[in-house]
Each structure stands twice: as structure tokens, then as C-alpha cells.
Amino acid sequence: MMKTNQENNEVIMKLDRRAFIKSAAASSAIATAAAIFPGISFAEWKKQEGASGMITWKKAPCRFCGTGCGVLIGVSGDRAVAVKGDPNCSVNKGLCCVKGYHSVQALYGKDRLTKAKVRRNGEMVEVPIKEALDIIAAKMKDTMAKHGKDSVAMYGSGQWTIPDGYVASKLFKGCLGTNNLEANARLCMSSAVTGFMTSFGIDEPMGCYEDIDYANVFVTWGNNMAEMHPVLFSRMLANRKRRNNVEIIDFATRTTRTSQAADRSILFRPQTDLAVANAICYEIIHNNWVNWDFLNTHVSFHKGKTDIGYGTEDHFAFTDKEEPINFEEYKKFLEDYTPEKVEKISGVSARDIKYMASLYGDPTKKVTSFWCMGMNQHTRGTWIQNLVYNIHLLTGKISTPGNSPFSLTGQPSACGTVREVGTLTHALPHGGVANEHDREMAAKIWDVPVSNIDPKPTYHTVEMFRALDRGDIKFMWIQVTNPMVTMPNLNRYRQGALKDDRFIVVSEVYPTPTTDVADVILPAAMWVEQEGMFGNSERRTQHFAQIVPPPGEAMSDTWQLIEVARRLGFEKQFPWSEEEHIGKIWEEYRRFHEGPKHNMAPYTVLLERPGVMWPFVDGKETRWRFNPKHDPACTNGKDFDFYGKADNKAWIWARPYEPAAESPDAEYNFWLNTGRVIEHFHTGSMTRRVPVLHQAMPSSYVELNPEDAAGLGVINGEMVKIISRRGSVTMPASINGRGVPPRGMVFVPFFDESYLINEVTLDAFCPISKQPDYKKCAVRLEKA
Amino acid sequence: MPIFSYLVIPKAGAIDTLHAELTALPWCEIIPADNKEIVILVTDTPDAATEKKLQERLKELDSLQSMSMTFGHNDEDQPGKQRGDYEA
């Protein structure tokens, strides 16, 4: 029976009151004990010290994944003590996942970094933070003088706040004049960006989470949403239960919790999603399920280069060349992808391919496709995005409620900071460095000479770490990310970072394998210890105030950058006061996005709401882009306007199936697939310090198919050595655990720094997006 | 709904047993001291009958030397408070 809100509030008030009385009871006992036994100490009591027992609630977006749930943080005294879902936030409507509910505990790990440290004679020595900032500025100046401006680099993150990324871009691209600025989102969603850019000419999803409430069919493409985007997934489940006309198809390489919940679990061999997507298009055309009105008006056809390589060698370069084709040529291209032919490549039965095609092709069904790392971390990542868009474009199932090809992100501000601010080597807050008009706009807003901005991109992430290894880069500043756990082919890049004349600065909140290689460690403010904004997967910008103070000398990444910029002589470009800088930075940044295609909400609006979607035009958010009923940027007078491309059309691409960079062979006979689990975010440096999450998932493991385990003679928990051409790691086996890989594949979660699986993975990447493939390389196994 | 707190002193050598026994009891929370063999016990029971039962069980603990109350609160004693408010 539902309780009314009032009743609920009464219950909560009673509970608050009881908690308060209990806290008073304990305090009184402690006071008595202290009077009787001088010097008595109660360590456990410290968790409540300074807390009044009363809680006030402040809004913020969750710290972890790209879903962008609204949370309310309970504050008592100057400490965050509780979390609840924000009922006013349309993303999650008051529900969080286990990470979100315990997120504030990540602020209070005992080994929090609170003082700056500098390496002196091989030892890390504590210094005042001002001294550390002096050292960083001097080192940057010195390195640039000796080795040129492109010898210094910054490596940031999709967990940067928007102001963090914005000041980094302004300092490096605008003031220092180097394009050596990258972010870990390159490892996470750059294929999504190139997918959007090649198919639509403008980045980020056309739809929004509300699509979940309208769709009849959900297809999860290599996407274990039940664990990685659980709040969106349970919204799907609730819809399926409520509406009776909803089905969920899990299309993946491994059986997971999402497969358990799905109506149908269809497995494909790694990399062959390319072939299956083409086969679905073949079927749609073959059965004449094409939406001809839509196709004729809104779609044009294109092809690009093939046999495009894998980027495993240094200095690898690739530029795609687009050629227009016509529908007949596209149709002919698809003849290699009949369901029967693709069954042989993919292991997916022709029956299942036809079944999937029939769901997309059924004009009475609204279809939403979801994907994330499975399609992004893919040596043909850009292509597979193009191919899934093809399916939606052939059937016209796009940009309307429930019809949505939806690219999810993994980090809280991969979209907001990295994609929108453009903290990648080729990008600017608006457009790219190669474009003269974009450089002029940036120079004007940044108040720097336009000649400062180098028109040539330098290094994407993998190449940047190679350049560090080679010595082309001598200085690197790393913020909010842990590359010494996450870089593929990790051994090479760790050894590179440790070389003698390399200087590594790491801004962090906890000791990690990356702080282990640092020459300077800056203690960073974390999440709500600073003011900032994140941008989630559905174009939603979410502001949070500083809710609790940072510990010790910890300082926000934004302010660290401003301090260094001023020491380098850029006071004019970084003039803001500490009190006002976030609002001022936001209003300056917003100028880059003026216009109906990307207008951002003003600062004052962000303060009030639990997130605002862009384009924000005339006080209204845009839920479905390219659809004139919802999107004020549409001007062509038709039922859709794909205004990202010059021909006002969405592009269908003929992209073939090409094999993975490294496939199992006689010697290395297993696929290695890596990923996450629900309890831990990324490298676990935060979530492993949350008691409930660590206790629920204390260490990593290698998942084996039960028959492979039997063949190897290992049972659950026994140690298995995983060996690739690059390295090896020995870890416990998990059989019929959280997920089950098919025969011939193993899966390893990468959160555990005690088992560095990325010493085994391969640094091959998509030649277009330069995003590495963490899902496919060849390994062999030994019982250890 | 009574809430009480006590200083609890174990019998010699029985501090660990006392911890275990108190932790296992319903309605009880403990805060052990780090450097003295003393435990703070906070009890929070829903009604008088449960409270009585709990007190009896506390008295039966072999590991317990003595208990002294440091705080007591009972909503039912509050003037003007309606009985049965918290029966929901």
C-alpha cells in the first residue's frame, strides 16, 4: 500500500528525531566515560563527530557514470553523511544505484591525499601546495624553452567538470599554443563522436532518456546495461512490466545480467557486429521494410576507405576519404551480407538475424538501440556506429519519441567536458583547430592572438603516451584519471612514464598506480568539494555547488590550472576571483555555443534545476533534435531537418566487416574481453574505498566458460595465468559468476589494481576515432 | 519507544565475548573504547514489553560485570504525546 508523501515525511521526521536522540544518548555516555576514565578513546564514534544529527539536502549529479542521476546529498555539519535520489530529476526520478547511494563515502577514505608532494632524491616529500604549483609552472616553462611547446602535455578526463576542461583548453590551446590536450574519454567515447560526426555532422544523441518510456523494442548492442547503466535499465524493465508491449533483446558477445533479464539473448562472435548490422539492413531492404518517404527526403549514401589498419605502430596516420554513392550501389554492397553468409561469419543464426531485422522493420514498433563500450571500444568503432544508424535511417526510426539510436557514455562528463568543451587534440570549444573560423572565434573569446592557436592537431591519447615513451613529450600533467591502470598495453606506457627525464604531475584524490609514477602529486578537491558542472549522455548540463570543504590543502582541478596559468603570465586570461570563477567561466564558455543548435542554459538557470538539456532556446529544453516539433534549430519546413550536414541529410555509410586487430590463433587461442561490474567505477580508486562496494566485490577475477574451465582443470577461485604477446596476469577463476563468456573467451573486470589486466591488452584502435579496443585481443591460459 | 545508553564493564578477560554477545542482541548498538575495557551500549526498543525483555537478556549475559545507565529517553513519558502514535 502506498504511503502518502505526508505520511512518508512524518516517518522520516520520526527517524531523524530518533537518530538524533540516539546520537545524544551515545554522546552522553561518552562524556560520562571520559569523566570517569580520563584519556579514554572511542575511534568508532569518530564517524559521527562534528555531525549535529540533523541533515540538510543539496542537489548534485552523481559522481560516477554517464547516466547523470540527480542525487540529494545529506549534509550534517561540514560532512556529507547520506544520499537519496532526487525526485525532481527526470533522469532517475528519485532512484539511484548502489554506487550512487554510497557515493559520499568515497570522499572519506583514510588515505585521502591532503598535501602536495614532490619527488626529491627518489622520495615523495610533502610540500605546501603553493610551492608545488611554483615547481610545476617553472618545469613547464623550462621544458618548453628547451624542447619546444609540444613537449608539454595535459591528460584529463570525462570526470573533469566543465570548468576544469574549459580552463585546460584555454591554457594549453589558447595561451601555450600546443594541441597536446587529451582526455581519457578518448578511451571511452571518441568512436561515438566520430560516429555522430560522420552520420549526422553534429555530436551527441538526438533523443533522450524519455525514449525509454515510448519504445516497444530495446536492443542492447554489446551493452550490459543491467550493471553499467542500471538506473536506465530498471526503467526499461518497469516499462516492459507496465506496458505489455515491450521486449528487450540483448545482442552481445558474452552472457550477462542483461541477458538474464532480456526476452532474448543473442550472442555474436567478437567484431562480427559489423556483419550482422549490415545483414539487418540487407533484410530490411530485401523485405521492403524501408521507410521510403523518409529515406528519399532525408538520407544520402556514402562510402569511405576500406582495409584501414589498426594503429598498433607508432606514428600511424589515417584520413578517411568520403565518396558519395547511390542507393543501388549501397544495395549491391549489402549483397555480401545475406543472413546466410553472415551466419557463417558471426555465429548468429540466419533465423536470429531475420528476427532482429523484423523488429527494426516492423512499422508498428518503436525501436531504441542502446550501446556504450561494446561499440565504442572497437577497432572499427566509427563504422559500427554508422551501421547501427543505417538501420534506424532505413526504417526512419529516429528523432521521434521511442525511436532512438542511443549512444550511452561511461563517465559523468564525457559529453559535458570532453565532447562539448572539446578537450581533445583536434578540437576547440566550438569546432576544431583545423578550421580558421573556429580558431578566430576561440581567439576572440579567449583574448589571445589567433596565431597562438596551432591549426595542426598533435597526438591522440595512445600516440601521446607513445610520444612520452619516445621522449617527444617530456612533461605531462594528469588530472582525474588513472592511466597507469587503464592504458592498453600498459607495460610500455608505464616504463615510458618512468624514464629519467620525464616529468609527471598527477592531480588526484587517492594514491593510485598513476600517483606512483608522479614527480609531483597535487591533492585534488573531489566532486562536491568544489563547484562545477557535468554533462550527461542526454545533453543535460548539471550544476553542483560546493557542498562540503575539501580536506587539507586539496584544491579543485580548475583552480590548480588557474594558479599555474597565472604563474606562467596569463593573469589577463584567468582573472576570476575564487568566489565567482565558476559562474564567470560558464558564461564565457557559453558564448562558444550561441545559436539554436547548441545554446546552453545560463548559469542562473543551472543553479535552480537538477539539470538542463541543450539546445536550450527561449527558456525551453530540446528533447528530440532534428525534429521540428521539438527542435527550434530545424528550418527546412520538412518533417525532419538533419542540419548537421551541409546537404541537410543524414548519411548512410557502406562500411564492410573487417576482422579484429588480433584474433585467437593456435598459440593464443582465447579472446580476452575486459569491462566493469556494477559495484565499481572504472579503476575502483573511489568505489573500492566505499565499504559496501568493496565488501560486495573485493577483488577482480577472470570469467571462464564452464567447459573451458573443465578443460583447463580449474575450479572456481583457482588461479589462472592469462598470457598475451604483451604481458601476463595471474588471477582467480570465476565460473558461472557474474557473467559467462562463450567458449573460447575470457572476461576480466579492470577495476582491481592488484591485477593489471591492461598489461595484457592490445593498443590497437579505430583509425578514425583513435579509440582503443579493450574488448578483443588474443591470449592463452595456464592453470597457475 | 525507549532509548537508553550505558557504560558496560565486562568480567575480567571477557571483553571479546561481551562485544560478540552485545553485537548479536537485537535493538543494541555498541561503541567499544579503543584503550579501555569498556563498551558503550545504546539500546533502542520499539515498546516497553520489548524493552523489558531486552533488559532481562542483558542481565543474563555471563560476560557482563556491570552496567550503569548514562542516558534515558522514553517518548511515552512525554506529556501531551498520544499513545499509539508509533504503532503504524
Add this chain to the structure above:
Amino acid sequence: MKKAADKIGKRTLALAALCLLGVGGLDLAMAAPDIPHTFDAGGEKIFRSYNATPQEYMAADSGNRNLMGFYELRQYPGSPPRIPHAVAQSFSEQPDNCLSCHAKGGYNAELDRFVPVTPHPENELCTQCHVPQRQEGLFVETNWQSINPPKLGRSFLAGSPPPIPHSLQLRENCIPCHTGPAAVTEIRVEHSSRGNCRQCHVPVISTDPRLEFVRKQ
């Protein structure tokens, strides 16, 4: 007091109508061949029974069972409970007989209560583990002692979702015990509308030793 009883009586009647609904069967997904359904602690059952059980049934509450009664039937936390009701001598002990009530739940007029649903209906030899009590009294008095059951409200933060304190073995499906009119009142959830229970509740077994993480450099 009488008024309260009336209220419960009415509620029971209203709930009785729900007996036709009951917990849904466990049609397993058309999963890939060769993949055992038992992986991930058999959690597939949560999704299946969530999807198949009408929301009205999950949300219903009879107050028939409480935790004290629940543990009364068990020798230690996690032991198979005794059968608390009479079982006719003629009872064939065939699984159909138990499962006709305990697979689906619903209202039993004879006992005037809602039937608890088993979380593991695929184990059909019920009497392998569950036995009725045929007489009172012991053969010899026992010194048996057990540990106390997991405490309630073991959230890590005020208001945060409590972890799952018990092992999932044979109790992998949350829906039967924690939702519906036969749920144990103290552990019944008020928020059964979303079916991904493990999104918020993760197992932290109260009796398991805690592992400490130590960084090595």
C-alpha cells in the same frame, strides 16, 4: 482494537482477490545455448518472476508473517524451515502437492492466510529439506546454540539501501520473500515497481569475514 481487526479483515478480503494473480512462473529467457541459467547466483529468476508477477500482487501486504515467526521455523539463519502446517498422512509428498500452493502464492482459505512462495521452485523434491513437525518435545534436551540472525537496518548510510545480509544460495530470487502479501513484514519492500533489485542491493554477507584492501607499490 476491534476496529483494527475489522480493518485487517477487510484488507484480507480485498487481498484474497489477488490470489488468482500470484507469482508468475519462471519461463526462462531464450538464452544462448550452453549457458547455464545458474550463473550470477541464479539471478535470472529475479527478472523472470518480477516480470511475471502482477504489480498489484507484489505491492499487496497482509501482515500475516513476521520475522519472529520466520526464525521460529529455522534452527539457524539460513536453515530450511520446518513445514508449519499440518500435512495429512495421506499426503503423497509429491512436488505437485507443495508447489500447487508454494510456487505461485495466493490466498489459502483453509489456513486463512497468504501462502509464502518458494524462491527455488525448480527444486521439486521439497521433503528432501522441509519436514513437518509431528510432535512436540525432545528426545533429550539440547545444548544447541546458534548465531543471531542478521540485524535489520544495516544500511551503510542513513537512508541508503541495505546490503543483502544473507547468502544467495537457494535464496537467489528476491521477489517471493520480499514482496507480495505473504512477505515477512519486517523485510518486505515498499518499492517493488522496478525489478533490478541488485541495482541497489549488493550482497555483503553478515557472517563473512571482511577482506581488507592494502595497496602495494
